[in-house]
Amino acid sequence: MIKIIFAWIIGALLLLQAIRIDIPNPPSHIDPKNEIQAPQEIMSMLKTSCYDCHSYETKMPWYNNIAPISWEVRSHIKDGRAWLNFQEWNNYDEEKQQKIYDGIIKTINYSMPMPIYLSMHEEAKLTQAQRNTIKKWAQSNLKE
Numbered sequence: 038m039i040k041i042i043f044a045w046i047i048g049a050l051l052l053l054q055a056i057r058i059d060i061p062n063p064p065s066h067i068d069p070k071n072e073i074q075a076p077q078e079i080m081s082m083l084k085t086s087c088y089d090c091h092s093y094e095t096k097m098p099w100y101n102n103i104a105p106i107s108w109e110v111r112s113h114i115k116d117g118r119a120w121l122n123f124q125e126w127n128n129y130d131e132e133k134q135q136k137i138y139d140g141i142i143k144t145i146n147y148s149m150p151m152p153i154y155l156s157m158h159e160e161a162k163l164t165q166a167q168r169n170t171i172k173k174w175a176q177s178n179l180k181e
């Protein structure tokens with residue numbers, strides 16, 4: 038009985054793989070002119086901790102291609118890019134940029150980078166000091 042259930046589960050997982058979800062990763066969209074400009078220290082933190090979801094340069098470990106993980110991951114990337122794409126920065130008007138700086142200040146100590154992502158990406162973890170540095174940088178760009 039256990040064997041049959043097990044076989045069904047494996048079969049179902051294999052079937053799921055047929056539903057392919059491609060993450061669009063269009064290098065042709067990347068125009069260096071549009072990328073956010075920030076001090077080197079900030080840029081390198083954004084690149085290691087935010088770019089997987091907030092740029093076109095998404096790097097994914099192999100298991101992210103396996104359904105149903107791939108569906109969840111794809112939705113994070115899709116939503117993340119829609120909210121904020123550091124490589125589209127100069128296409129945003131000032132109001133949107135200001136909103137994002139404000140959003141960074143509000144989220145950097147809690148929800149960004151997403152905790153579920155950090156649990157699988159050791160390299161993207163930020164120390165408290167690094168979070169403070171990002172927060173200060175965002176604050177220095179706020180115009181009020």
Ligand code: HEC
Pocket residue numbers: 083086087088089090091112113114116117120121136137139140141144145148149150151154
């Ligand atoms: C695993 C994907 C992922 C990573 C990594 C990530 N984000 Fe996000 N981010 C999202 C998603 C998805 C949203 C859309 C809103 C939501 O679901 O909370 C979002 C929304 C945001 C917002 C808008 C939130 C608001 O309420 O205004 C900001 C600002 C933000 N992210 C900043 C960052 C910064 C800064 C980093 C890196 C330090 C980062 N994110 C890393 C996925 C991610």
